[in-house]
Amino acid sequence: MALCKRLIARLDIKGSRLIKGIRFEGLRVLGDPWESALRYAQAGADELLYIDAVASLYGRNGLAELLRSTSREVFIPITAGGGVRSVADAAALLAAGADKIAVNTAALQRPELITELAEAFGSQCVVASIQARRTGPGAWEAMAEAGRERSGRNVLVWLEHAQQLGAGELLLTSVDQDGTCAGPDQPLLEAAASRVRVPLVLGGGFAAADHVLAAFEQPKLSAVSLGAALHHQRLELAALKRELAVDAPSLPLRLPAIASESPQATEAQPLAGVRMSVIDYGMGNQQSLINALEMLGAEAMLSDQPDQLRACNVLALPGVGAFPQGMAALRSRGLDAWLVEWVASGKPLLGICLGMQMMFEAGEEFGACAGLGLLRGRVTALPDHDAAGEPLILPHMGWNRLLPGPAAGPQPSSAEPLNQYFVHSYAATGVDPEAVLFHCRYGHQPFVAAVRQGPVAGFQFHPERSGPAGLALLADTCQELLR
Numbered sequence: 196m197a198l199c200k201r202l203i204a205r206l207d208i209k210g211s212r213l214i215k216g217i218r219f220e221g222l223r224v225l226g227d228p229w230e231s232a233l234r235y236a237q238a239g240a241d242e243l244l245y246i247d248a249v250a251s252l253y254g255r256n257g258l259a260e261l262l263r264s265t266s267r268e269v270f271i272p273i274t275a276g277g278g279v280r281s282v283a284d285a286a287a288l289l290a291a292g293a294d295k296i297a298v299n300t301a302a303l304q305r306p307e308l309i310t311e312l313a314e315a316f317g318s319q320c321v322v323a324s325i326q327a328r329r330t331g332p333g334a335w336e337a338m339a340e341a342g343r344e345r346s347g348r349n350v351l352v353w354l355e356h357a358q359q360l361g362a363g364e365l366l367l368t369s370v371d372q373d374g375t376c377a378g379p380d381q382p383l384l385e386a387a388a389s390r391v392r393v394p395l396v397l398g399g400g401f402a403a404a405d406h407v408l409a410a411f412e413q414p415k416l417s418a419v420s421l422g423a424a425l426h427h428q429r430l431e432l433a434a435l436k437r438e439l440a441v442d443a444p445s446l447p448l449r450l451p452a453i454a455s456e457s458p459q460a461t462e463a464q465p466l467a468g469v470r471m472s473v474i475d476y477g478m479g480n481q482q483s484l485i486n487a488l489e490m491l492g493a494e495a496m497l498s499d500q501p502d503q504l505r506a507c508n509v510l511a512l513p514g515v516g517a518f519p520q521g522m523a524a525l526r527s528r529g530l531d532a533w534l535v536e537w538v539a540s541g542k543p544l545l546g547i548c549l550g551m552q553m554m555f556e557a558g559e560e561f562g563a564c565a566g567l568g569l570l571r572g573r574v575t576a577l578p579d580h581d582a583a584g585e586p587l588i589l590p591h592m593g594w595n596r597l598l599p600g601p602a603a604g605p606q607p608s609s610a611e612p613l614n615q616y617f618v619h620s621y622a623a624t625g626v627d628p629e630a631v632l633f634h635c636r637y638g639h640q641p642f643v644a645a646v647r648q649g650p651v652a653g654f655q656f657h658p659e660r661s662g663p664a665g666l667a668l669l670a671d672t673c674q675e676l677l678r
Contacts, residue, residue, distance in 0.1 A: 373399040398421075404648075595637065
C-alpha cells in the first residue's frame, strides 16, 4: 500500500491578508486567508501551508493568531514558515497550531538552524523551504527573502546539505514558474528527485490536472503545493481529485469524505461530559489535540500535575520527536511511574504518535531505551528499502490507509477505506497480535498503526489531524476505553 500523494494548499500571507504574485513579484491582495483555508480544507486539501511572505524582511512572523484560529476549525496538518530564526520562533508557531515548521532565509544564512530545530522537535517537524531560480540549463540558485535575494548556493547541493543537517521534508518552489499557472519546472523536479531521501513537495506553476499527473510520474515526489491556481479558481480541489482518480486510477489519493473537512462534519459532541487531560511534557503540539477533544465535546485541559490528572476520566499522551527524549521528559516530571500506576488501576490512557510508542517495553531510536512497559513490544526503525531493494522515502509522512487488525473486530463489507495522517520513522514490533487495532503497509512489510488492550489504546497516526474521520475514530476509541 503506497502513501497517498498529497495536494497541499499554499497560502502566502502579508499581515492579515492572503496575497499572491507572479515569480514572487507584483503581490496582490486576494482576500481573507482564514476563509480560504477553511474552503480548501472543506474541498479536500491534504495539508495547509502558511507562509508569511514578508516576515524575513521585517524580522518577525505574524502567523500565530491565524494559526490559532485555523487550528480551532480545521483538522488537517498545517505547515507554517516565514521569519523563523530560532528554536523559540518555531516553538511559538507550534504552540499556536502548526505541525511543521518551514525555514528558508535564516537556514541559508545559518544552516545549523536546521539541526537545532530537528534536535528540539524531531526531523519530521522541519521543512527546508528552497526557492529555486534557474541560472542556466540544469542549474538553479537558492533564493532568500521570498525570492528577492541571491544566496550563491546551488539548489541541488543545498537540498542534499539540508537533508544531512536534519530536514525531514523538502519544499521546492520554482521561482520561475511561481504564480504563472504555466506548469511546473519538470527538469528541476527530475534533478532534485535523484538526490532526495525525505519527502519532496514541489510548487510553482500547477494549474491543471495534467500538470499534477506529469509531476507525480516522478515516484519520489510526495506532494504538490497549489497556490495561484486555487486562489484564481483555475483549480478546485474536490474536482481535481475526482479528475485525477479517473485519469490515473492507480495514483494513490485520499478520496473518501473530501466533501467536508470542517469540524461541522462532526455535528454531535460524542464526548460531552467527559473530562480529559492532555499530558504536558513538552513534546509536540498539544494544542491541536485539545482543540480536537473540545470539538468533540470533552472538557479538555493540558497538565502535568497528578492532582489535576486524577480528576479526569481519560488521559491522552501525545508527542512528536525522539523516544529517549520523550521518556526523559516524562521521568523529569515523575510521570513515568505515575502513568504505570494509573493504568494498573484500570484507568484509561490514550497514546498518539510518540505517546503510543512510549507505551511499549523499549525503543531503539538513538540506542536502546526503556519505555513505560504498558504493552508488549519494541519500537524499531521502519525499513528503508522496499521489497525490490529500492530506497524508501523516510519519514513515512502523509495519508495512509488503515487495515483492520484482530482488536478491531468484524468490519462491515460496506466500510469505506479509512486514511489517516502519519509522520514517523519508527514503529512498534513484536506486538501481541490480539492488541492490534489497525496496521498499515509501507515498504515490504506491514507495521502496527493502532493498538487497544485493556485500559490502553494508541495511535501511531494523528487522528486530531486526520479530518472528520480521524475525529470520529478518536471519539469512538475514547468511548471504548470508558466502557
